[in-house]
Amino acid sequence: MSADRRFEPQTISRTERWGETLQWLIEYRAFILLAIAVVYAVLFVPFFATERNITQMTTQFSIDGIISIGLTILMIAWGIDLGVGATMALGGVVFALAQDLGVPIAALLGILAGACVGIVNGFVVTKMRVNFFIATLSSMVAVQGITFIISEEMTIYGHAEGFGWMGSAKLGILEFPALAFFGIGIIAHLIMTQTRIGTYWYAIGGNADASHRAGLHVNLLFALAFVVAGLCSGVAGVLLASRSVSANPGVGRDTALFAISATVIGGTSLFGGVGNVLGAVAGVLLLGVIRNSLNLLGVSAYWQWVIQGIILVSVVISDVYVNRRRRTA
Amino acid sequence: MESGYIVEMKGISKRFGSVQALNQVDLELREGEILGLVGDNAAGKSTLMKILSGAHSADSGKISIAGQEVSIRDPRDARRCGIEMIYQDLALCNNLDVARNIFLGREYTRGVSLLRILDKKKMYAESAALLKRLKINISSPRLKVERMSGGQRQMVAAAKAIAFEAKILLMDEPTAALGVREANTLLRLIKDLRDEGHSIVLITQRVPDILAIGDRVMVLKGGQRQGILDVSRVGLDDVVELIVRGRAGTESEEDTVDYLSFG
Numbered sequence: 001m002s003a004d005r006r007f008e009p010q011t012i013s014r015t016e017r018w019g020e021t022l023q024w025l026i027e028y029r030a031f032i033l034l035a036i037a038v039v040y041a042v043l044f045v046p047f048f049a050t051e052r053n054i055t056q057m058t059t060q061f062s063i064d065g066i067i068s069i070g071l072t073i074l075m076i077a078w079g080i081d082l083g084v085g086a087t088m089a090l091g092g093v094v095f096a097l098a099q100d101l102g103v104p105i106a107a108l109l110g111i112l113a114g115a116c117v118g119i120v121n122g123f124v125v126t127k128m129r130v131n132f133f134i135a136t137l138s139s140m141v142a143v144q145g146i147t148f149i150i151s152e153e154m155t156i157y158g159h160a161e162g163f164g165w166m167g168s169a170k171l172g173i174l175e176f177p178a179l180a181f182f183g184i185g186i187i188a189h190l191i192m193t194q195t196r197i198g199t200y201w202y203a204i205g206g207n208a209d210a211s212h213r214a215g216l217h218v219n220l221l222f223a224l225a226f227v228v229a230g231l232c233s234g235v236a237g238v239l240l241a242s243r244s245v246s247a248n249p250g251v252g253r254d255t256a257l258f259a260i261s262a263t264v265i266g267g268t269s270l271f272g273g274v275g276n277v278l279g280a281v282a283g284v285l286l287l288g289v290i291r292n293s294l295n296l297l298g299v300s301a302y303w304q305w306v307i308q309g310i311i312l313v314s315v316v317i318s319d320v321y322v323n324r325r326r327r328t329a
Numbered sequence: 330m331e332s333g334y335i336v337e338m339k340g341i342s343k344r345f346g347s348v349q350a351l352n353q354v355d356l357e358l359r360e361g362e363i364l365g366l367v368g369d370n371a372a373g374k375s376t377l378m379k380i381l382s383g384a385h386s387a388d389s390g391k392i393s394i395a396g397q398e399v400s401i402r403d404p405r406d407a408r409r410c411g412i413e414m415i416y417q418d419l420a421l422c423n424n425l426d427v428a429r430n431i432f433l434g435r436e437y438t439r440g441v442s443l444l445r446i447l448d449k450k451k452m453y454a455e456s457a458a459l460l461k462r463l464k465i466n467i468s469s470p471r472l473k474v475e476r477m478s479g480g481q482r483q484m485v486a487a488a489k490a491i492a493f494e495a496k497i498l499l500m501d502e503p504t505a506a507l508g509v510r511e512a513n514t515l516l517r518l519i520k521d522l523r524d525e526g527h528s529i530v531l532i533t534q535r536v537p538d539i540l541a542i543g544d545r546v547m548v549l550k551g552g553q554r555q556g557i558l559d560v561s562r563v564g565l566d567d568v569v570e571l572i573v574r575g576r577a578g579t580e581s582e583e584d585t586v587d588y589l590s591f592g
């Protein structure tokens with residue numbers, strides 16, 4: 001262990017400058033790609049830049065987008081939750097079942113149901129020491145089962161006064177879900193950059209052992225990150241149910257794919273410790289614009305799957321590339 | 330403080346699977362001294378200090394701080410006892426900047442308890458001052474640790490331990506990755522810290538360093554203590570002899586066989 005390495009002089013070679021530029025491009029890829037996609041869509045996609053389309057599109061991606069924000073925080077802490085879609089369905093069903101208690105209380109219960117799933121996930125992962133892929137995959141199946149049981153396999157319609165308000169209230173051209181998405185995005189960004197717990201989530205994702213030795217409650221922090229993901233899924237479920245004035249127990253099957261794609265495009269690493277909420281917001285907008293444009297252009301759903309798969313794979317490859325650079329640096 | 334020791338470890342044993350890393354080891358650290366801890370690779374030096382810093386827990390043994398028996402179950406306990414450690418593997422979060430690493434676990438904050446806001450301005454200012462005081466060649470505390478050289482990272486780890494004026498400092502090969510000039514700067518700093526009243530355990534492979542700045546030196550071999558020597562009364566050869574051969578003459582038959590088998 002007595003390698004006699006000296007301080008390296010801080011001169012920057014040409015290859016390093018190239019690497020620097022590449023790093024920068026990769027780090028801000030979501031914003032760059034988003035700008036390109038928007039310009040392209042405005043110029044070449046008919047009806048894209050109409051008020052109605054923008055309202056519809058933003059509401060659509062916002063609900064999944066809220067889940068992306070929760071996942072971003074969880075992935076920075078080096079976790080993942082594959083069951084976010086199932087948790088979203090549960091949140092919606094609980095909201096609809098409880099609607100006779102009044103919409104505000106029902107909404108709160110739907111959100112809390114999501115948080116409870118997060119608590120269970122956090123407990124199983126940290127106390128039982130189950131790998132988080134397995135843990136959240138199992139809890140996803142269980143949550144789906146619970147959702148179908150309590151809804152008796154039926155779509156529950158909203159009849160309470162104000163049930164649909166959250167899904168349709170409008171400010172300017174943005175509906176409530178879009179406002180909630182941007183609001184939650186800003187709050188999450190501030191938490192991750194300005195608060196102590198945000199730094200702690202980065203720390204445990206970067207080096208859990210060092211965090212422990214620095215006195216952090218690593219397990220508690222990790223479990224809390226699962227709760228955040230569950231909470232966001234619950235919020236998304238309530239908003240989705242409100243918007244469609246009904247809760248369908250079978251929704252959310254592609255949610256995890258969309259949310260993870262958006263998060264990783266936004267610069268969050270699958271290897272923990274790296275990522276940012278604003279990038280994830282840009283990633284959500286980017287995927288939303290692409291999905292909307294493909295719909296407007298009449299591209300079939302199957303081709304859309306192919307395209308989404310290609311996007312995810314290329315994003316994951318770039319993530320692996322960046323991380324290999326970082327870990328050997 | 331009846332014993333006169335700031336730290337007293339008694340009968341510390343630790344086993345990892347089939348490896349007996351420490352076997353009934355005692356250690357006494359006097360207040361305001363630099364105690365060198367030396368020994369071959371795998372002698373158990375890091376393990377002994379990690380037990381004191383709360384990173385590992387001992388299978389058996391007792392620890393007293395200033396005469397009071399304490400139980401150190403995790404790093405928070407150790408910090409409460411005024412113990413701070415520079416780890417051999419540095420224990421830095423590469424994805425965080427220098428200031429966040431230095432302050433990890435004791436950030437300056439303001440505001441409500443649940444969502445404490447970081448006082449970044451204060452943290453950056455104090456980190457910058459610390460880098461300057463330790464003559465660390467890093468241009469800004471806002472730089473992330475991941476792009477730094479081994480020597481720079483080593484100095485960040487040192488700054489992290491020194492920043493909070495802990496009364497007991499454990500340093501696990503803090504000069505290993507440093508160049509000659511940087512190593513000398515750090516050694517001088519360690520001496521200054523001792524003169525200010527800190528009590529220091531310094532693990533190193535460079536015995537001459539200990540002879541230059543240390544007060545006493547303790548030798549470990551195969552997880553067993555071979556002895557503590559007064560630096561003023563020994564030379565390099567005596568220490569090296571003890572590291573290589575163990576405590577000649579005083580050991581039991583069994584031990585002799587052990588040494589032979591070690592080559």
Ligand SMILES: Nc1ncnc2c1ncn2[C@@H]1O[C@H](COP(=O)(O)OP(=O)(O)OP(=O)(O)O)[C@@H](O)[C@H]1O
Nearest residue numbers: 345348350368369370371372373374375376377417
């Ligand atoms: N976490 C661990 N798990 C398993 N074995 C360990 C662990 N830590 C240390 N050991 C073993 O315990 C023994 C003592 O290791 P330790 O790191 O304390 O030695 P050391 O004296 O610090 O050596 P070095 O000079 O190489 O740093 C070694 O045989 C090592 O393999």
Ligand SMILES: [Mg+2]
Nearest residue numbers: 374375376417
């Ligand atoms: Mg060691």
